[in-house]
Amino acid sequence: MRGHWTLDDRLERILREVPFEVPAGTAAVHVKLSYDRSQGVLDLGCGAPDGFRGWSGGARDEYTITRDWATPGYLPGEPEAGTWHVWLRLHRIPAQGLDYTLEITAEPVAPPEPVAEEPPHGERPPRRDIPGVDGLTWYAGDFHAHTLHSDGSLTIPELAELAHGRGLDFLAVTDHNTVSHHPWLAKTGRDITLIPGQEVTTDRGHANVFGDVGWVDFRERPDSWLDHAERAGGLMSINHPLGGDCAWLQPIDRRPPIAEVWHSGWWDRRWGAPLAWADAWRDDLIVIGGSDFHKHGNDGLPGAPTTWVLAEDTGAVLDGVRAGRTAVSAGPDAPLLLRLGDELLALDADGLVLVRPDGTRQVVRGERALLPAIDGRHRLETYENEVIALCA
Numbered sequence: 001m002r003g004h005w006t007l008d009d010r011l012e013r014i015l016r017e018v019p020f021e022v023p024a025g026t027a028a029v030h031v032k033l034s035y036d037r038s039q040g041v042l043d044l045g046c047g048a049p050d051g052f053r054g055w056s057g058g059a060r061d062e063y064t065i066t067r068d069w070a071t072p073g074y075l076p077g078e079p080e081a082g083t084w085h086v087w088l089r090l091h092r093i094p095a096q097g098l099d100y101t102l103e104i105t106a107e108p109v110a111p112p113e114p115v116a117e118e119p120p121h122g123e124r125p126p127r128r129d130i131p132g133v134d135g136l137t138w139y140a141g142d143f144h145a146h147t148l149h150s151d152g153s154l155t156i157p158e159l160a161e162l163a164h165g166r167g168l169d170f171l172a173v174t175d176h177n178t179v180s181h182h183p184w185l186a187k188t189g190r191d192i193t194l195i196p197g198q199e200v201t202t203d204r205g206h207a208n209v210f211g212d213v214g215w216v217d218f219r220e221r222p223d224s225w226l227d228h229a230e231r232a233g234g235l236m237s238i239n240h241p242l243g244g245d246c247a248w249l250q251p252i253d254r255r256p257p258i259a260e261v262w263h264s265g266w267w268d269r270r271w272g273a274p275l276a277w278a279d280a281w282r283d284d285l286i287v288i289g290g291s292d293f294h295k296h297g298n299d300g301l302p303g304a305p306t307t308w309v310l311a312e313d314t315g316a317v318l319d320g321v322r323a324g325r326t327a328v329s330a331g332p333d334a335p336l337l338l339r340l341g342d343e344l345l346a347l348d349a350d351g352l353v354l355v356r357p358d359g360t361r362q363v364v365r366g367e368r369a370l371l372p373a374i375d376g377r378h379r380l381e382t383y384e385n386e387v388i389a390l391c392a
Contacts, residue, residue, distance in 0.1 A: 001102040005042075010090040014203065015219055017047065017085040020104045024081040028107035031086055032062040035100040042100060045087030045177070049080055052215050055177040057201065058091060059151035064107070072149040073178045079106070091203065119158050124191065125167040125332070128347065133340055136310045136325070139317060140332050141170035142302045144199070144208060144239065144260060144290025150175035153295035160188040163302040167332040170314045171302060172197040172290075174208045177218045193314035199239065200225050205248035206239040208260070208290070210318055222252045235318055237288060240265055241277050255282055258321065262289035262328045262390065264300030269387040275379075286321060287377065287390055289328040303332045310338075327391040337380050337389040344371045344378060344391065352380045352388055 001018065009016075022029060033044050045055035046063065053065060054074025063071040070076040086102055130138045146152030147159050154162065156173065163171040174197035175181050185194040197210045200218045207225055209216045211234025216225050229236040237258040241248040243265050261278045278285050289305035308327040311320030320326070329336045335349040346354065346369045354362045357376030364371070364380070380389040 028066040032103040040098040041092040043089035047085040049082035139169040149181040160190040174199040205250040337391040
Protein backbone atom coordinates (compact mmCIF):
# COMPACT_ATOMS: atom_id res chain seq x y z
CA MET A 1 0.00 0.00 0.00
CA ARG A 2 1.30 3.44 -0.92
CA GLY A 3 -0.09 6.76 0.16
CA HIS A 4 0.53 10.39 1.03
CA TRP A 5 -0.37 12.14 4.27
CA THR A 6 -0.87 15.90 4.33
CA LEU A 7 -0.83 18.42 7.15
CA ASP A 8 -4.58 18.80 6.60
CA ASP A 9 -4.94 15.05 7.23
CA ARG A 10 -3.11 15.40 10.54
CA LEU A 11 -5.25 18.31 11.67
CA GLU A 12 -8.45 16.51 10.68
CA ARG A 13 -7.63 13.28 12.56
CA ILE A 14 -4.19 12.47 13.92
CA LEU A 15 -4.64 8.69 14.32
CA ARG A 16 -5.42 6.72 11.16
CA GLU A 17 -6.36 3.05 10.86
CA VAL A 18 -5.39 1.28 7.66
CA PRO A 19 -7.42 -1.96 7.27
CA PHE A 20 -6.10 -5.26 5.96
CA GLU A 21 -7.45 -8.80 5.89
CA VAL A 22 -5.87 -11.78 7.65
CA PRO A 23 -6.96 -15.14 6.23
CA ALA A 24 -7.73 -18.17 8.40
CA GLY A 25 -4.72 -20.32 9.27
CA THR A 26 -2.22 -17.46 9.23
CA ALA A 27 0.83 -18.20 11.37
CA ALA A 28 2.29 -14.69 11.54
CA VAL A 29 1.38 -11.13 10.61
CA HIS A 30 4.26 -8.91 9.52
CA VAL A 31 3.96 -5.15 8.89
CA LYS A 32 6.72 -2.89 7.55
CA LEU A 33 6.39 0.91 7.26
CA SER A 34 8.67 2.97 5.01
CA TYR A 35 8.90 6.76 4.74
CA ASP A 36 11.51 9.51 4.74
CA ARG A 37 12.37 10.01 8.42
CA SER A 38 14.30 13.17 7.60
CA GLN A 39 10.98 14.77 6.62
CA GLY A 40 8.56 13.65 9.35
CA VAL A 41 7.50 11.08 11.94
CA LEU A 42 4.82 8.40 11.70
CA ASP A 43 3.99 6.37 14.82
CA LEU A 44 3.14 2.70 14.35
CA GLY A 45 0.72 0.31 16.07
CA CYS A 46 -1.73 -2.51 15.49
CA GLY A 47 -5.36 -3.36 16.15
CA ALA A 48 -6.92 -6.81 15.63
CA PRO A 49 -10.58 -7.86 15.45
CA ASP A 50 -10.51 -8.44 19.23
CA GLY A 51 -8.85 -5.10 20.01
CA PHE A 52 -5.38 -3.77 20.85
CA ARG A 53 -2.40 -5.83 19.66
CA GLY A 54 0.51 -3.44 20.08
CA TRP A 55 2.21 -0.08 19.78
CA SER A 56 5.77 1.00 19.08
CA GLY A 57 5.29 4.67 18.20
CA GLY A 58 8.23 6.03 16.27
CA ALA A 59 10.69 3.54 17.78
CA ARG A 60 10.18 0.86 15.10
CA ASP A 61 9.25 0.65 11.44
CA GLU A 62 8.07 -2.96 11.47
CA TYR A 63 6.56 -5.63 13.68
CA THR A 64 5.63 -9.30 13.68
CA ILE A 65 2.84 -11.00 15.64
CA THR A 66 2.58 -14.78 16.03
CA ARG A 67 0.73 -17.12 18.35
CA ASP A 68 3.68 -17.56 20.72
CA TRP A 69 5.87 -14.53 20.07
CA ALA A 70 5.62 -10.89 19.02
CA THR A 71 7.94 -7.96 18.48
CA PRO A 72 8.44 -6.12 21.82
CA GLY A 73 5.59 -3.67 22.23
CA TYR A 74 3.11 -6.10 20.63
CA LEU A 75 1.01 -8.88 22.14
CA PRO A 76 1.51 -12.48 21.00
CA GLY A 77 -1.55 -14.55 20.24
CA GLU A 78 -3.28 -16.38 17.44
CA PRO A 79 -3.49 -14.15 14.34
CA GLU A 80 -7.24 -14.52 14.12
CA ALA A 81 -8.95 -14.25 10.77
CA GLY A 82 -10.70 -11.01 9.96
CA THR A 83 -10.06 -7.32 9.46
CA TRP A 84 -6.96 -5.98 11.19
CA HIS A 85 -5.70 -2.39 11.19
CA VAL A 86 -2.31 -0.78 11.02
CA TRP A 87 -2.45 2.19 13.37
CA LEU A 88 -0.59 5.25 12.10
CA ARG A 89 -0.35 8.39 14.18
CA LEU A 90 0.61 11.37 12.05
CA HIS A 91 3.04 12.71 14.62
CA ARG A 92 5.01 15.13 12.42
CA ILE A 93 3.80 15.93 8.90
CA PRO A 94 5.62 18.70 6.97
CA ALA A 95 3.82 21.32 4.92
CA GLN A 96 4.57 19.46 1.68
CA GLY A 97 3.15 16.20 3.06
CA LEU A 98 4.76 12.81 3.56
CA ASP A 99 4.78 9.75 1.28
CA TYR A 100 4.63 6.33 2.90
CA THR A 101 4.57 2.65 2.00
CA LEU A 102 3.10 -0.23 4.00
CA GLU A 103 4.13 -3.82 3.28
CA ILE A 104 1.76 -6.27 5.02
CA THR A 105 2.40 -9.99 4.85
CA ALA A 106 0.44 -12.92 6.26
CA GLU A 107 3.48 -15.10 6.81
CA PRO A 108 3.04 -18.87 6.43
CA VAL A 109 5.76 -19.65 9.02
CA ALA A 110 6.39 -17.89 12.32
CA PRO A 111 9.88 -16.44 12.92
CA PRO A 112 12.00 -17.92 15.71
CA GLU A 113 11.82 -16.21 19.06
CA PRO A 114 15.00 -14.22 19.81
CA VAL A 115 16.77 -15.13 23.03
CA ALA A 116 18.11 -12.25 25.13
CA GLU A 117 21.24 -12.81 27.18
CA GLU A 118 20.75 -12.58 30.94
CA PRO A 119 22.93 -9.81 32.42
CA PRO A 120 25.21 -10.78 35.31
CA HIS A 121 23.93 -10.14 38.83
CA GLY A 122 25.69 -7.39 40.75
CA GLU A 123 25.64 -6.16 44.32
CA ARG A 124 23.16 -3.64 45.68
CA PRO A 125 24.64 -0.64 47.53
CA PRO A 126 24.13 -0.65 51.32
CA ARG A 127 20.79 0.66 52.51
CA ARG A 128 20.64 4.03 54.23
CA ASP A 129 19.98 4.19 57.96
CA ILE A 130 16.37 5.37 57.90
CA PRO A 131 13.97 4.63 60.77
CA GLY A 132 10.58 3.12 60.10
CA VAL A 133 7.28 4.70 61.07
CA ASP A 134 4.51 2.71 62.78
CA GLY A 135 5.80 -0.56 61.36
CA LEU A 136 6.23 0.88 57.84
CA THR A 137 9.49 1.22 55.90
CA TRP A 138 10.80 3.87 53.52
CA TYR A 139 11.56 2.32 50.11
CA ALA A 140 13.55 3.96 47.30
CA GLY A 141 12.36 3.77 43.73
CA ASP A 142 11.56 5.38 40.40
CA PHE A 143 8.16 5.77 38.76
CA HIS A 144 9.17 6.21 35.13
CA ALA A 145 11.39 4.01 32.92
CA HIS A 146 11.34 2.40 29.48
CA THR A 147 12.59 -0.80 27.85
CA LEU A 148 12.87 -2.08 24.29
CA HIS A 149 9.13 -2.78 24.49
CA SER A 150 8.81 0.88 23.42
CA ASP A 151 11.68 3.31 22.78
CA GLY A 152 14.16 2.18 25.43
CA SER A 153 17.37 0.30 24.65
CA LEU A 154 17.51 -2.25 27.50
CA THR A 155 15.73 -5.53 28.06
CA ILE A 156 13.66 -5.86 31.23
CA PRO A 157 16.39 -7.88 33.03
CA GLU A 158 19.02 -5.32 32.00
CA LEU A 159 16.89 -2.44 33.28
CA ALA A 160 16.18 -4.30 36.54
CA GLU A 161 19.89 -4.98 37.05
CA LEU A 162 20.75 -1.32 36.44
CA ALA A 163 18.12 -0.09 38.90
CA HIS A 164 19.10 -2.70 41.50
CA GLY A 165 22.75 -1.69 41.20
CA ARG A 166 21.80 1.91 41.91
CA GLY A 167 20.17 0.95 45.19
CA LEU A 168 16.50 1.02 44.24
CA ASP A 169 13.88 -1.18 45.90
CA PHE A 170 11.23 -0.72 43.19
CA LEU A 171 10.90 0.54 39.64
CA ALA A 172 7.80 1.24 37.55
CA VAL A 173 8.27 0.08 33.95
CA THR A 174 6.11 2.40 31.88
CA ASP A 175 6.51 1.69 28.19
CA HIS A 176 4.57 3.90 25.79
CA ASN A 177 0.98 2.92 24.97
CA THR A 178 1.58 -0.79 25.47
CA VAL A 179 1.45 -3.49 28.14
CA SER A 180 3.47 -6.14 26.29
CA HIS A 181 6.15 -5.87 28.99
CA HIS A 182 3.80 -6.68 31.89
CA PRO A 183 3.98 -10.52 31.72
CA TRP A 184 7.79 -10.39 31.97
CA LEU A 185 8.21 -8.11 34.97
CA ALA A 186 8.02 -10.83 37.63
CA LYS A 187 10.53 -13.05 35.81
CA THR A 188 13.75 -11.07 36.25
CA GLY A 189 15.02 -12.85 39.36
CA ARG A 190 16.37 -9.57 40.78
CA ASP A 191 15.91 -8.30 44.32
CA ILE A 192 13.81 -5.40 43.09
CA THR A 193 10.07 -5.02 42.64
CA LEU A 194 9.04 -4.06 39.09
CA ILE A 195 5.68 -2.28 39.04
CA PRO A 196 3.61 -2.67 35.86
CA GLY A 197 2.88 0.64 34.21
CA GLN A 198 1.94 2.27 30.93
CA GLU A 199 2.89 5.73 29.78
CA VAL A 200 -0.27 6.86 28.03
CA THR A 201 1.28 9.01 25.33
CA THR A 202 -0.31 11.68 23.14
CA ASP A 203 0.84 14.80 21.34
CA ARG A 204 -0.68 16.96 24.07
CA GLY A 205 0.63 15.30 27.19
CA HIS A 206 1.66 12.06 28.85
CA ALA A 207 0.36 10.26 31.92
CA ASN A 208 1.51 7.12 33.72
CA VAL A 209 -1.00 4.50 34.82
CA PHE A 210 0.40 2.17 37.47
CA GLY A 211 -0.77 -1.31 38.39
CA ASP A 212 -1.81 -4.48 36.61
CA VAL A 213 -4.88 -2.81 35.13
CA GLY A 214 -4.73 -3.89 31.49
CA TRP A 215 -4.20 -1.70 28.44
CA VAL A 216 -5.32 1.93 28.69
CA ASP A 217 -6.65 3.30 25.40
CA PHE A 218 -4.60 6.40 24.58
CA ARG A 219 -7.10 7.27 21.83
CA GLU A 220 -9.73 8.16 24.45
CA ARG A 221 -9.98 11.34 26.56
CA PRO A 222 -7.75 11.57 29.66
CA ASP A 223 -10.75 11.36 31.98
CA SER A 224 -11.28 7.83 30.69
CA TRP A 225 -7.68 6.95 31.57
CA LEU A 226 -8.30 8.04 35.16
CA ASP A 227 -11.61 6.16 35.29
CA HIS A 228 -9.90 3.04 33.94
CA ALA A 229 -7.10 3.23 36.51
CA GLU A 230 -9.42 3.75 39.46
CA ARG A 231 -11.90 1.11 38.35
CA ALA A 232 -9.11 -1.50 38.14
CA GLY A 233 -7.41 -0.50 41.40
CA GLY A 234 -4.48 1.36 39.84
CA LEU A 235 -3.16 4.91 39.99
CA MET A 236 -2.62 7.63 37.40
CA SER A 237 -0.10 10.46 37.47
CA ILE A 238 0.42 13.44 35.19
CA ASN A 239 3.93 13.17 33.71
CA HIS A 240 6.51 15.98 33.33
CA PRO A 241 3.75 18.60 33.11
CA LEU A 242 6.18 21.31 31.98
CA GLY A 243 8.31 18.98 29.84
CA GLY A 244 9.02 20.80 26.59
CA ASP A 245 7.01 19.35 23.70
CA CYS A 246 5.60 16.77 26.16
CA ALA A 247 4.03 19.38 28.46
CA TRP A 248 0.52 18.67 29.73
CA LEU A 249 -1.98 20.46 27.46
CA GLN A 250 -4.85 17.99 27.67
CA PRO A 251 -8.28 19.12 28.87
CA ILE A 252 -9.40 17.02 31.83
CA ASP A 253 -12.49 17.38 33.99
CA ARG A 254 -11.15 15.62 37.09
CA ARG A 255 -7.57 16.36 38.03
CA PRO A 256 -5.59 13.30 39.23
CA PRO A 257 -4.14 13.66 42.73
CA ILE A 258 -0.66 12.46 41.68
CA ALA A 259 1.90 14.16 39.44
CA GLU A 260 5.49 13.64 38.36
CA VAL A 261 6.57 17.09 39.46
CA TRP A 262 10.27 16.13 39.63
CA HIS A 263 11.42 14.77 36.29
CA SER A 264 14.92 14.26 34.91
CA GLY A 265 14.17 17.13 32.52
CA TRP A 266 14.13 19.59 35.44
CA TRP A 267 17.70 20.52 34.58
CA ASP A 268 17.95 23.71 36.64
CA ARG A 269 16.13 23.23 39.91
CA ARG A 270 16.45 26.93 40.73
CA TRP A 271 13.63 27.24 38.20
CA GLY A 272 10.54 27.12 40.40
CA ALA A 273 7.89 26.61 37.71
CA PRO A 274 7.31 22.88 38.50
CA LEU A 275 6.55 23.78 42.14
CA ALA A 276 4.27 26.61 41.05
CA TRP A 277 2.45 24.21 38.73
CA ALA A 278 2.08 21.69 41.57
CA ASP A 279 0.55 24.31 43.85
CA ALA A 280 -1.88 25.39 41.12
CA TRP A 281 -2.90 21.84 40.11
CA ARG A 282 -4.30 20.64 43.46
CA ASP A 283 -3.94 21.69 47.09
CA ASP A 284 -3.56 18.03 48.08
CA LEU A 285 -1.25 16.98 45.23
CA ILE A 286 0.88 13.88 45.87
CA VAL A 287 4.31 14.49 44.38
CA ILE A 288 6.39 11.73 42.82
CA GLY A 289 9.53 11.71 40.67
CA GLY A 290 10.66 9.85 37.57
CA SER A 291 13.90 9.52 35.65
CA ASP A 292 12.16 8.70 32.35
CA PHE A 293 15.17 6.48 31.59
CA HIS A 294 15.41 5.26 27.99
CA LYS A 295 19.07 4.56 27.30
CA HIS A 296 22.51 5.43 28.64
CA GLY A 297 23.35 9.03 27.85
CA ASN A 298 19.71 10.12 27.58
CA ASP A 299 17.47 11.42 30.38
CA GLY A 300 18.45 10.43 33.92
CA LEU A 301 19.62 7.06 35.18
CA PRO A 302 17.06 5.07 37.19
CA GLY A 303 16.71 6.80 40.54
CA ALA A 304 17.59 10.27 39.22
CA PRO A 305 15.38 11.47 40.85
CA THR A 306 14.47 8.91 43.53
CA THR A 307 10.97 8.66 44.95
CA TRP A 308 10.74 7.39 48.53
CA VAL A 309 7.52 5.68 49.62
CA LEU A 310 6.56 4.67 53.16
CA ALA A 311 4.87 1.28 52.83
CA GLU A 312 4.44 -2.15 54.43
CA ASP A 313 6.65 -3.73 51.77
CA THR A 314 7.60 -3.15 48.15
CA GLY A 315 4.43 -4.91 47.04
CA ALA A 316 2.42 -2.18 48.78
CA VAL A 317 4.22 0.80 47.23
CA LEU A 318 1.14 1.95 45.32
CA ASP A 319 -0.86 1.89 48.55
CA GLY A 320 1.79 4.14 50.09
CA VAL A 321 1.53 6.57 47.19
CA ARG A 322 -2.26 6.50 47.37
CA ALA A 323 -1.98 7.51 51.04
CA GLY A 324 0.39 10.37 50.19
CA ARG A 325 3.42 8.94 51.98
CA THR A 326 6.06 10.12 49.49
CA ALA A 327 9.29 12.09 49.30
CA VAL A 328 11.64 12.86 46.40
CA SER A 329 15.42 13.32 46.32
CA ALA A 330 17.93 13.90 43.54
CA GLY A 331 19.25 10.34 43.87
CA PRO A 332 19.38 7.30 46.16
CA ASP A 333 22.29 8.77 48.15
CA ALA A 334 21.43 12.47 47.83
CA PRO A 335 20.31 14.71 50.71
CA LEU A 336 16.92 13.53 51.88
CA LEU A 337 13.91 14.94 53.74
CA LEU A 338 11.38 12.49 55.23
CA ARG A 339 8.35 12.91 57.44
CA LEU A 340 8.41 10.89 60.64
CA GLY A 341 5.02 11.69 62.16
CA ASP A 342 5.18 15.27 63.50
CA GLU A 343 8.87 15.60 62.72
CA LEU A 344 11.08 15.78 59.66
CA LEU A 345 14.30 13.83 59.27
CA ALA A 346 16.90 15.67 57.20
CA LEU A 347 19.74 13.35 56.12
CA ASP A 348 23.08 14.54 54.70
CA ALA A 349 21.61 18.03 54.53
CA ASP A 350 23.97 20.11 56.66
CA GLY A 351 23.90 23.74 55.51
CA LEU A 352 20.79 23.36 53.36
CA VAL A 353 17.64 25.38 53.97
CA LEU A 354 14.36 23.82 55.08
CA VAL A 355 11.40 25.61 53.49
CA ARG A 356 8.05 24.98 55.19
CA PRO A 357 4.64 25.32 53.50
CA ASP A 358 3.98 28.60 55.34
CA GLY A 359 7.15 30.09 53.84
CA THR A 360 9.25 30.02 57.01
CA ARG A 361 12.84 28.89 56.55
CA GLN A 362 15.46 27.27 58.73
CA VAL A 363 19.08 26.27 58.14
CA VAL A 364 19.71 22.56 58.72
CA ARG A 365 22.60 21.87 61.08
CA GLY A 366 24.22 18.44 61.12
CA GLU A 367 24.10 15.44 58.82
CA ARG A 368 21.16 13.89 60.68
CA ALA A 369 18.68 16.45 61.98
CA LEU A 370 15.16 16.21 63.39
CA LEU A 371 13.04 19.27 62.72
CA PRO A 372 9.41 20.17 63.49
CA ALA A 373 6.91 19.67 60.65
CA ILE A 374 3.58 21.26 59.81
CA ASP A 375 0.86 20.20 57.36
CA GLY A 376 1.81 20.42 53.71
CA ARG A 377 4.78 19.93 51.41
CA HIS A 378 8.26 20.79 52.71
CA ARG A 379 11.49 21.06 50.75
CA LEU A 380 15.22 21.45 51.07
CA GLU A 381 17.01 24.13 49.05
CA THR A 382 20.49 25.52 48.63
CA TYR A 383 21.19 29.18 49.38
CA GLU A 384 20.56 29.76 45.63
CA ASN A 385 17.02 28.32 45.93
CA GLU A 386 17.95 25.14 44.10
CA VAL A 387 15.53 22.37 45.12
CA ILE A 388 17.39 19.44 46.69
CA ALA A 389 14.58 17.36 48.24
CA LEU A 390 10.78 17.35 48.55
CA CYS A 391 8.62 15.84 51.27
CA ALA A 392 4.85 15.43 51.63
